[in-house]
Amino acid sequence: MRRALAAEGYAAVTIEGLAQEAEVAKQTIYRWWPSKAAILGEALLEGEIPGMDVSVAITDDLEADLRAWLTTMYAHQADAASTELARALIVVTATDADLGLRLNARLAAPIREWVGHRLALAEEAGQLRPGVDAAVVADQLVALASYAALLGTPVSAERVEATVQMLLHGIAA
Amino acid sequence: MRRALAAEGYAAVTIEGLAQEAEVAKQTIYRWWPSKAAILGEALLEGEIPGMDVSVAITDDLEADLRAWLTTMYAHQADAASTELARALIVVTATDADLGLRLNARLAAPIREWVGHRLALAEEAGQLRPGVDAAVVADQLVALASYAALLGTPVSAERVEATVQMLLHGIAA
Numbered sequence: 001m002r003r004a005l006a007a008e009g010y011a012a013v014t015i016e017g018l019a020q021e022a023e024v025a026k027q028t029i030y031r032w033w034p035s036k037a038a039i040l041g042e043a044l045l046e047g048e049i050p051g052m053d054v055s056v057a058i059t060d061d062l063e064a065d066l067r068a069w070l071t072t073m074y075a076h077q078a079d080a081a082s083t084e085l086a087r088a089l090i091v092v093t094a095t096d097a098d099l100g101l102r103l104n105a106r107l108a109a110p111i112r113e114w115v116g117h118r119l120a121l122a123e124e125a126g127q128l129r130p131g132v133d134a135a136v137v138a139d140q141l142v143a144l145a146s147y148a149a150l151l152g153t154p155v156s157a158e159r160v161e162a163t164v165q166m167l168l169h170g171i172a173a
Numbered sequence: 174m175r176r177a178l179a180a181e182g183y184a185a186v187t188i189e190g191l192a193q194e195a196e197v198a199k200q201t202i203y204r205w206w207p208s209k210a211a212i213l214g215e216a217l218l219e220g221e222i223p224g225m226d227v228s229v230a231i232t233d234d235l236e237a238d239l240r241a242w243l244t245t246m247y248a249h250q251a252d253a254a255s256t257e258l259a260r261a262l263i264v265v266t267a268t269d270a271d272l273g274l275r276l277n278a279r280l281a282a283p284i285r286e287w288v289g290h291r292l293a294l295a296e297e298a299g300q301l302r303p304g305v306d307a308a309v310v311a312d313q314l315v316a317l318a319s320y321a322a323l324l325g326t327p328v329s330a331e332r333v334e335a336t337v338q339m340l341l342h343g344i345a346a
Contacts, residue, residue, distance in 0.1 A: 170343035
């Protein structure tokens with residue numbers, strides 16, 4: 001299912017095709033899943049379709065780590081197969097709210113963990129503005145990743161840099 | 174089409190239903206549009222389906238204006254009909270990349286304009302960090318709006334406040 005989604009995209013994957021690939025009748029699939037969104041959503045949830053994880057080493061440089069995270073995430077989105085998977089995920093989420101929340105919880109979890117670790121280090125080093133909530137920062141990164149996947153347009157190094165500076169220093173003088 | 178989308182959501186709207194409503198044969202619809210995403214996308218583009226615009230008055234208080242924008246946007250997303258429209262928009266964008274880019278350009282335009290005006294005022298008043306790019310700030314807001322529409326979960330006043338503070342002051346000490 002991962003191969004079909006990555007190669008053809010969500011719109012081109014059909015229940016017929018999935019039934020053929022699994023060598024079962026179409027009705028068998030409909031007995032267990034009410035829709036294409038549901039069957040693909042379950043597959044994404046069960047980890048048959050990995051590869052959305054952005055894993056970046058944590059160093060002692062907060063700015064460099066944020067830059068590395070965004071750069072890696074945007075490079076990942078620029079890969080055609082990843083884009084199709086991410087877009088399929090977005091279609092499932094927009095189509096089935098309950099599945100969407102479970103998928104989001106699963107996919108956002110490693111980002112939340114990474115941000116949590118990174119900001120705890122920064123706080124220990126006295127580099128964090130008091131009151132900064134790691135969950136808010138993580139959601140900002142997830143929102144950027146989701147929007148990049150949705151649009152599928154490349155993001156320049158200059159744009160990454162401007163985003164890093166905005167995350168670090170905000171817009172106020 | 175707006176009524177059907179808002180009331181039933183993207184998944185429940187069918188080409189059959191649209192043909193019936195327009196009193197034409199299904200084939201007539203397929204002659205002009207290759208898919209449901211395409212027909213709904215065109216309707217969204219042609220403005221048959223408005224109501225996604227967040228219009229907030231600009232005052233002389235940058236922080237209050239950002240808070241008002243986010244509060245209005247999240248309140249808008251909490252409305253069930255708006256959520257269905259926004260989700261339909263996301264499905265169309267994730268399904269048809271070209272339509273998606275045109276829809277995004279159209280829907281992001283008023284946000285970019287608002288942010289452009291607001292930040293120009295802040296810059297005149299010496300309230301802006303040098304080098305802040307209004308386009309980056311606008312895209313951050315669009316990403317937050319898109320992610321909120323995708324998830325459809327309510328956002329608390331505390332979360333709005335934390336987001337305003339992060340946008341204004343960043344995370345660095």
